[in-house]
Amino acid sequence: MSTGPEAPAWSPRRPLRLPATVWPLLALAALLAFNLIWTPGFARVEVRDGRLFGSLVDIFQNGAPVMLLAVGMTLVIATAGIDLSVGSVMALGGTVAALLMVEHGCSVGVAASAAVAAATLCGLWNGVTVTFVGLQPIIATLVLLVAGRGIAQALSGDQKIRFEEPTFEFIGNGAVAGLPFPVYLVATAVVLTFLALRWTVLGLYIEAIGGNARAARLCGLPVHGVRLFVYAFSGFCAGVAGLVAAADIKEADVANCGLYLELDAILAVVIGGTSLNGGRPRLIGSLIGAVIMQTLTISLQMRGVVTEHTLIIKAVVVVLVCLLQSDAARLFCRTALTRGRGLGYPPRR
Amino acid sequence: MQGIHKRFPGVHALDDVSFEVRAGEVHALMGQNGAGKSTLIKVLTGVHPRDGGSISFLGRPFHASSPADAQRQGISTIYQEVNLVPTLSVAENLSLGQAPRRWYGIDWRSVRRQARERLAEFGLRIDVDAALGSLPVAIQQMVCIARAVAVQARLLIMDEPTSSLDRQETDRLFEIIARLKARGVGIVFVTHFLDQVYRVSDRITVLRNGRLAGSFDAARLPRIELVAHMLGKSIEETTALESRGSTARGPQAASAAPLLLSARRLGRRGAVEPFSLELRAGEVLGLAGLLGSGRTETARLLFAADPADTGDLYVGGARLPGRHPREAIAAGLALCPEDRKADGIIPEMSVRENIALVVQRQLSRLGLVSRRRHAEIAEEFVRRMGIATPDLNRPVKTLSGGNQQKVILARWLASRPQLLILDEPTRGIDVGAKAEIERLTDRLAAEGLGVLFISSELDEVVRRSHRLIVLRDRRHVGELAGNDLSEEAVMNLIAAPAGQGDLDSGGRP
Numbered sequence: 001m002s003t004g005p006e007a008p009a010w011s012p013r014r015p016l017r018l019p020a021t022v023w024p025l026l027a028l029a030a031l032l033a034f035n036l037i038w039t040p041g042f043a044r045v046e047v048r049d050g051r052l053f054g055s056l057v058d059i060f061q062n063g064a065p066v067m068l069l070a071v072g073m074t075l076v077i078a079t080a081g082i083d084l085s086v087g088s089v090m091a092l093g094g095t096v097a098a099l100l101m102v103e104h105g106c107s108v109g110v111a112a113s114a115a116v117a118a119a120t121l122c123g124l125w126n127g128v129t130v131t132f133v134g135l136q137p138i139i140a141t142l143v144l145l146v147a148g149r150g151i152a153q154a155l156s157g158d159q160k161i162r163f164e165e166p167t168f169e170f171i172g173n174g175a176v177a178g179l180p181f182p183v184y185l186v187a188t189a190v191v192l193t194f195l196a197l198r199w200t201v202l203g204l205y206i207e208a209i210g211g212n213a214r215a216a217r218l219c220g221l222p223v224h225g226v227r228l229f230v231y232a233f234s235g236f237c238a239g240v241a242g243l244v245a246a247a248d249i250k251e252a253d254v255a256n257c258g259l260y261l262e263l264d265a266i267l268a269v270v271i272g273g274t275s276l277n278g279g280r281p282r283l284i285g286s287l288i289g290a291v292i293m294q295t296l297t298i299s300l301q302m303r304g305v306v307t308e309h310t311l312i313i314k315a316v317v318v319v320l321v322c323l324l325q326s327d328a329a330r331l332f333c334r335t336a337l338t339r340g341r342g343l344g345y346p347p348r349r
Numbered sequence: 350m351q352g353i354h355k356r357f358p359g360v361h362a363l364d365d366v367s368f369e370v371r372a373g374e375v376h377a378l379m380g381q382n383g384a385g386k387s388t389l390i391k392v393l394t395g396v397h398p399r400d401g402g403s404i405s406f407l408g409r410p411f412h413a414s415s416p417a418d419a420q421r422q423g424i425s426t427i428y429q430e431v432n433l434v435p436t437l438s439v440a441e442n443l444s445l446g447q448a449p450r451r452w453y454g455i456d457w458r459s460v461r462r463q464a465r466e467r468l469a470e471f472g473l474r475i476d477v478d479a480a481l482g483s484l485p486v487a488i489q490q491m492v493c494i495a496r497a498v499a500v501q502a503r504l505l506i507m508d509e510p511t512s513s514l515d516r517q518e519t520d521r522l523f524e525i526i527a528r529l530k531a532r533g534v535g536i537v538f539v540t541h542f543l544d545q546v547y548r549v550s551d552r553i554t555v556l557r558n559g560r561l562a563g564s565f566d567a568a569r570l571p572r573i574e575l576v577a578h579m580l581g582k583s584i585e586e587t588t589a590l591e592s593r594g595s596t597a598r599g600p601q602a603a604s605a606a607p608l609l610l611s612a613r614r615l616g617r618r619g620a621v622e623p624f625s626l627e628l629r630a631g632e633v634l635g636l637a638g639l640l641g642s643g644r645t646e647t648a649r650l651l652f653a654a655d656p657a658d659t660g661d662l663y664v665g666g667a668r669l670p671g672r673h674p675r676e677a678i679a680a681g682l683a684l685c686p687e688d689r690k691a692d693g694i695i696p697e698m699s700v701r702e703n704i705a706l707v708v709q710r711q712l713s714r715l716g717l718v719s720r721r722r723h724a725e726i727a728e729e730f731v732r733r734m735g736i737a738t739p740d741l742n743r744p745v746k747t748l749s750g751g752n753q754q755k756v757i758l759a760r761w762l763a764s765r766p767q768l769l770i771l772d773e774p775t776r777g778i779d780v781g782a783k784a785e786i787e788r789l790t791d792r793l794a795a796e797g798l799g800v801l802f803i804s805s806e807l808d809e810v811v812r813r814s815h816r817l818i819v820l821r822d823r824r825h826v827g828e829l830a831g832n833d834l835s836e837e838a839v840m841n842l843i844a845a846p847a848g849q850g851d852l853d854s855g856g857r858p
Contacts (some may be wrong), residue, residue: 086594094792141351198718199717199718200715200716200718201717201718202716202717204702204718205705205716207697207702208698208702209696211696212691212695215686217674218686219674219678219706219707220673220674220675220678220679220707220710222675262661312493
């Protein structure tokens, strides 16, 4: 490589070159360490009926819906978009599955597939309004945030739909080799998506489109196609999350299922290091982000913190992790520590 | 500025550089990309702290903690890009942060009056209530200057102010510079255009590799010597480089060479009137015309970046539907766009990924990605084109302008196109990189590529082209080839009154 006279002007004090996931991982480690030491019973894991129980397991069992949403959301945000509708689409998915089983006597397989298909269609609709109608993603998906839950309420007659269907409940409550079934769902989703990002053009194209959509189009990339795909995929993930949430409580609770979960998913992605301006999708970071959110929820519950305070503490942690990731903020702290001053400029006369 | 030092990790960006500007003089700051011009300006205006040396201004030691602070103390900077708020009106932009106030709030009536007065000083008569973004870039830049000067600037720094201006607009800017000079304002002028330097500058300071190459009286520095100082080469070498131009025009493409592209009455409303053109293998076809004459629009139609309203486009004998650049690329076309930042690079992505983006489609039908293969291709082109980057994983935005342009060229050459459209490939890059890109154009044509070469630098496009089409006001008004092809002939066609010299059909049948 030639480093000629045209050596590029680097930013002063180049930040340490570490993998981007280091910071959220560090935050998670700190959180876990705190809980292992100070929260009684946090580390306890018991085996009952051949499956594991304990708060460490709960993090993954209860956090599965957010983790699934975060997988889809990562791709959408990497294309410089956003999907606000996932919580409502979750509710719609759960409702469709429950209705088909309870009122139409469909088999579990048919009900689950139809629910996921309906959710994917919702995502595709978002994609169409973003790419072909040209709405801004935040508005386009806001439409389904409102309408999605509305449709679910209309379908269910605004009633909770209870069901007794052991096979279906397995999706939310079942266990394989001691671990809850949702853990396997999340693992499959993360691994497959990760491989797709790494070994196919998907990751390259998403990053190019998020980084500069005009340039991507001039390079002949299928900009519309990729956008349609990421929104549809986000809908698909929301559908699966909806199945897990409904199966977990044996009912489709239209009013509460997935409520505000889109926000948790977005936070998880942001904590994970994917830029809201688009760019490289940080899938593993998003997963860590979702785990952080859920660990926080569960540890605060175990420590008996009231709900109102929980939300405030969550907000503080999110801000801290985001600051930790910012080169500028870290530089500021380092200079402040080493020089005892805000910024490294000589004093003004 | 005396003995200024600035170090960045791995680079000694400024090494003992001294620089002075007198009141009422225009001082040109010259040098190749990466020579340290921008760094020097940034140290002066408080963007970067300096590592050594001293600065004095109006006889007193000077320190600015930020560009805003520098401006308060009388040093204003105008950047290449317009740094104002496009959605606010002209008057609002001019008074931003310093609006006259009354007890009831902002005194809008005097805001407008002051804006009109300030603009009148520059001979600008525009609607001060118009949104800034709705005006031509040149006017926006004038508004920037009006704003910069309004805050009692004693020293005005202009970083490539003319790179987006056409000839008339540049003339207007130079008038303004003359007025400011008369008012005793010192002006630092950074540009790549040699003609302009000699038109306005009193003195010239040249930087090379972060060191001072010298300060000269403009009147006593021959052009060829200036280039020699910038390149760090002896005058003989430079002379060889410059005169190469006249002899370097390749052999006329034989009309027997296969026809690569033909456009028949291709046009798009509001962009460019229907035109016809043909391009053969091994031929360099130039497009010349003023800014806004339809050059870029022509390129975008040929590349299917914008859909055509009328006409047909044939590439290699097959008709191109022209809906998406993908079709053009599949047919063997490539486009280096005019606006490198907006349409070319993907700034956050690495050099490797930026180069591999187009060729990837040819590597695997299933869309599988091999990073090793990408790295091999990128490495080959980094070496072949002399792209200066510490490693392939560096985000392309950290490279200098000339190297970014080479990355875009590499991206297209990697896809082995048959026809390359170069839209202003040398804009905003230094003399050395310019010469390299011109040489590359020649070589590619010799290898049998068809090249469409668009440039607003007349000498460059005349020197490179075998055949040249002249545009005026969104129409193709003439075609020159062989001995008829000269700068003078092109200028005559551009300057000809409307309706005269136009081809019947707006192009060649």
